[in-house]
Amino acid sequence: MILDSIALSRQQVDGDTMIVNLGPSHPTTHGTLRIIMELSGETIIKSTPEMGYLHRGVEKLGESLRYQQFIPLTDRLNYCSSIMNNVGYTHAVEKLLGIEIPKRAQQIRVLMSELARLGDHIVCVGVNAVDIGAFTAFLYIWKQRETIYDLFEMATGQRLHTSFTRIGGLFRDLPEGFVPATERFLPECEAAIDELEKLLTHNPIWHDRTKGIGVISAEDAVNWGYTGPCLRAAGVPQDLRKAQPYLGYETYDFDIPVGTTGDVFDRYLVRVEEMRQSIRIIRQVLARLEPGPVNVDDPKITLPTKDKVYSRMESLIHHFKLIMHGMEMPVGEVYSATEAANGELGFYLVSDGGKNPYRIRVRPPCLPIFSSFHEQVKGFMIADAVAVLGAMNVIAGELDR
Amino acid sequence: MIIEHIDAELPGTVTDRHAFRGDQTIVVAKASFLPLVDFLYREGFQLLVDITAVDWPEREQRFDVVYHWLNLASQERLRVKVPVADAEAMPSLTSRFKTADWFEREVFDLFGIPFEGHPNLTRLLTWQDFPGHALRKDFPLDGGDAFCMEGCTAPYNNGERG
Numbered sequence: 001m002i003l004d005s006i007a008l009s010r011q012q013v014d015g016d017t018m019i020v021n022l023g024p025s026h027p028t029t030h031g032t033l034r035i036i037m038e039l040s041g042e043t044i045i046k047s048t049p050e051m052g053y054l055h056r057g058v059e060k061l062g063e064s065l066r067y068q069q070f071i072p073l074t075d076r077l078n079y080c081s082s083i084m085n086n087v088g089y090t091h092a093v094e095k096l097l098g099i100e101i102p103k104r105a106q107q108i109r110v111l112m113s114e115l116a117r118l119g120d121h122i123v124c125v126g127v128n129a130v131d132i133g134a135f136t137a138f139l140y141i142w143k144q145r146e147t148i149y150d151l152f153e154m155a156t157g158q159r160l161h162t163s164f165t166r167i168g169g170l171f172r173d174l175p176e177g178f179v180p181a182t183e184r185f186l187p188e189c190e191a192a193i194d195e196l197e198k199l200l201t202h203n204p205i206w207h208d209r210t211k212g213i214g215v216i217s218a219e220d221a222v223n224w225g226y227t228g229p230c231l232r233a234a235g236v237p238q239d240l241r242k243a244q245p246y247l248g249y250e251t252y253d254f255d256i257p258v259g260t261t262g263d264v265f266d267r268y269l270v271r272v273e274e275m276r277q278s279i280r281i282i283r284q285v286l287a288r289l290e291p292g293p294v295n296v297d298d299p300k301i302t303l304p305t306k307d308k309v310y311s312r313m314e315s316l317i318h319h320f321k322l323i324m325h326g327m328e329m330p331v332g333e334v335y336s337a338t339e340a341a342n343g344e345l346g347f348y349l350v351s352d353g354g355k356n357p358y359r360i361r362v363r364p365p366c367l368p369i370f371s372s373f374h375e376q377v378k379g380f381m382i383a384d385a386v387a388v389l390g391a392m393n394v395i396a397g398e399l400d401r
Numbered sequence: 402m403i404i405e406h407i408d409a410e411l412p413g414t415v416t417d418r419h420a421f422r423g424d425q426t427i428v429v430a431k432a433s434f435l436p437l438v439d440f441l442y443r444e445g446f447q448l449l450v451d452i453t454a455v456d457w458p459e460r461e462q463r464f465d466v467v468y469h470w471l472n473l474a475s476q477e478r479l480r481v482k483v484p485v486a487d488a489e490a491m492p493s494l495t496s497r498f499k500t501a502d503w504f505e506r507e508v509f510d511l512f513g514i515p516f517e518g519h520p521n522l523t524r525l526l527t528w529q530d531f532p533g534h535a536l537r538k539d540f541p542l543d544g545g546d547a548f549c550m551e552g553c554t555a556p557y558n559n560g561e562r563g
Contacts (some may be wrong), residue, residue, distance in 0.1 A: 034407060052526040059511075060535055064542050095422050222448050222473065225500030236473065243476045257474075260508055332421040335469055335480060337450075348467070363451040371503040 019043060024053050024386065035373070035385070042381045044213050046323065047374045054400040062360035066326040067093050067388065068303075070360065075161035077345075077362060078398040080123045081116035081154070081334055084340045085398075086165040091246060092336035092347035093167045096329065104292040105169040106247045112155070112164060113247075113338075115182075119148040119342030120393075121229075121271045121278075128390030129200060131205040132209045132383075137199040144189045151185065154178050167327070168302050169295030179286055182387065186279055193275055200268070210265035214376045214388040221262060221263030225368030228343025233270045234262030240339035252281050264391040270275040301327060312341065342366045342393050366396040403444060403472070403479055411440055426480040428465075434483050435492055442497060446470040446479060449494065452504035454512045456538045462486045462512055485514060493518040511536035 023034035032053035038046040058077070062070050074085040087109050095100060101109075120143045126138040149159040155178055156171065158160040162169050200206045216224075221234035231238055239256045241249040257273035259266030295302040303322055308315035330352040337346040343365030350359040371391050377385040404427060406415055414437055417428035429437055450469040457463060462484035470479045485491055493516040505516040506525040512515035513534035518524055524531060533540050 052524075052528070055526040057535060060540075060542065080455060098422060128446075220499075223499050225449055225498070225504075227448075238473055305422075333426070333480075334422050334424055335451075335478070344450065345450060346469070348451065348453060348469070359455045360450070361453045366505075368500040371500065 014214065016040060020382070022382075024050075031121055033394065033399065035389075037382065038383070039382060042383075044377050044380055044382060044385060047377055047385065049370060049373050051370075051396070052400050054396040056401065058401040059360050059362060062357055066323060066355055067329065068323055069163065070326070070357070071167075072161065072163045074362075075163055076397055077350075077401065078340060078342065078366075078395045079160060080395060081341045082160060083112045083116040083156075083162045083164050083337065084120075085345065086163060086245075087113050088336070088338040088340060088345045089347050090165040090167050091338055092349055093336060095334045095336045096332065097167070097301065097327075098348050099168060099296055099298070101169050102293045103248075104173075104290060105294040107285050107289055108170060108294065109165065110172060110247050110249065110252070111153075111182075111282055111289075112162075114281045114285070115148050115151060117341045118275055118278045118282075121275050122148075124341075124390070124393040125196070125268060125271050128264070128387065130389060131386045131390045132206070134200060134203070134206060140195045140199065141192055144185075144192045147185050147188070151178065151182060154181065166295065166303060168298065169293075170343070171399050172305070173294050179289065182282065183286060186282060190276070190279060192250060193232035193272060195271060201272075206262060207265065209383075209387055210268060210391075211263060212261075213264045213380065213384045214262070214267075214391060216372070216376065218260035218262075222373075224372040225363050226343070226372075227368075228260070228339070228341070229267055229270045229274060230369050231343065232257065233259035233266040235260050236334050240337055240344060244337070246338060252284050254281050264387050267391040329353060329355070337363070340365055341394070342395065342398070343369070362398075362401055364401065365393045366392065366399050370394045370399060402475075403441070403446070403477060406444060407437065407440065409551060410431065411436060424478065424480060426482060428482045428484065431483055431485060431489075434481075437481070438494060438497065441470060441479070445472045445474050446477075448473055449500050449504075450478075452494075452501060452508055454508050454514055454536075456512060456536065458538045460484075462489075463556075466491050466508065466514060488513075488515070490515040490517040492516070493522075498556055504508040510534070512539065 008076045018038045018039045020036060020039055021034060024032050034050040036048045036050060037044050063071060071086055071089060074089045075082040077085045107187050126141045152162055153159045153341050155174055158166040194297040211234050221231050221236060226234065235258055237256050237258045242256055254277045255272045259270050304315040304318050309319045328350045331351055333350045335346055335348045337344045345365055346363030348361035349357050351356040376388050404418060414429055414433045415427045416430055418513060419426050448471040449495060450471050453467050455465045455467060464485050465482045466485060468481040483491065491514060493505055505519055506522060508514050509516060509522055510524040510526050511534055523529065527535060
């Protein structure tokens with residue numbers, strides 16, 4: 001009995017349909033999630049996503065940590081673009097505190113966020129292409145993500161789990177050589193995006209596999225709670241960087257690409273264009289980057305620098321007090337949203353005046369998008385489900401928290 | 402802005418309100434919640450951004466169910482909080498907002514708040530026979546007994562908040 005698969009036993013009972021598990025461990029699920037599909041031949045009759053395999057109780061853990069201590073946990077939400085989660089969370093705490101960070105810190109946050117968006121879209125587009133069978137495009141674009149990780153390593157000391165921001169600013173200023181390295185990277189990345197487009201955008205096989213798959217109307221997309229590239233592909237020009245600017249995004253010159261049908265092909269086009277727009281923003285940041293402090297001038301918030309912590313007793317105590325004892329927080333509740341690579345990443349913080357947050361809620365952008373999965377693939381082939389799943393860019397770490 | 406509209410159109414709905422750091426919050430009673438949702442939808446608050454809850458164990462109405470709406474046309478946000486007692490059901494919004502489906506399942510899973518009229522109210526993140534509801538304040542942080550996980554009564558964090 002144990003050796004009999006669920007699929008076989010079900011088939012014997014019903015005779016006509018077949019149950020197939022996609023996941024929990026499957027290369028196209030991008031993490032650990034499971035989809036139970038009922039198939040008639042290769043056509044999907046019903047699909048039931050099952051999630052929670054990566055549920056680590058991040059929100060519960062947050063209630064027992066100081067505000068600063070929660071930052072490393074945000075790395076593990078969307079691990080493809082962890083800096084954007086750092087930025088989103090610290091932005092929410094800064095809103096709760098009612099402080100504004102220095103200009104240079106804002107610029108560096110924008111710079112790192114756009115690099116992360118570039119990296120995230122490279123993962124999404126490249127892996128989506130691999131899942132459908134276009135392996136070459138993936139290899140061409142993947143090299144650029146390695147360079148982005150090298151840049152992250154240079155600035156933060158970590159490739160994946162960056163923990164780069166601190167409440168009130170940044171962990172440290174950009175190291176020497178970071179700006180020239182980024183400047184060298186940008187034309188290379190542009191060339192790689194051109195190559196990617198040459199391989200995919202006018203490729204008839206790519207068209208066959210992506211056009212008309214996962215179509216969604218603008219109205220439905222809003223009703224399903226879509227945000228980010230998937231919503232824009234459906235024709236709604238909603239981007240928080242333009243609509244509700246933060247970190248000085250209103251001062252940068254960039255465009256919001258919008259699709260028409262919301263299908264996998266439109267999502268691909270929107271993401272590719274967003275990569276170009278991100279490069280545009282990065283160039284503007286590099287042009288206007290001015291020297292200055294990267295943390296607010298408030299010893300009750302800002303941590304002392306590492307060289308002082310390691311050499312002066314007072315700074316060590318100061319650092320210890322801020323991390324272990326925590327900061328003074330006002331009583332109140334805020335919801336702060338930033339435009340992450342997948343869509344609106346929201347943090348809802350409730351403070352009762354204690355040193356820990358009373359409640360931290362992470363609003364993951366891909367949860368509402370993934371919840372529409374069964375409607376998106378109903379009546380399509382099993383191979384189309386893989387294309388839709390890739391284009392949704394479901395990141396299990398963020399989905400399950 | 403929208404709150405003045407609500408006051409004019411549905412007088413007596415808002416029982417409490419506050420604005421903090423630019424966020425507008427209203428508290429409404431459960432009985433007047435569905436008419437309010439209909440009104441908000443007509444006014445353009447069509448993107449239901451999030452549904453979550455906050456547990457206040459010492460309160461008589463223990464939970465705040467928190468809804469965040471966004472008006473795409475005016476980019477105005479509104480937070481609506483509905484206090485409910487333990488085991489008291491909230492009306493489900495799944496017929497109006499498809500996105501409410503999973504959000505309500507998650508709140509049911511982690512807080513144990515039932516939603517009336519939900520087509521498939523099962524746990525979303527934890528497994529089906531998980532004991533207790535993880536985000537309640539009286540659920541232990543370490544998950545209790547690692548093997549049988551029964552009788553989750555120990556106060557979280559040894560009963561102390563920092």
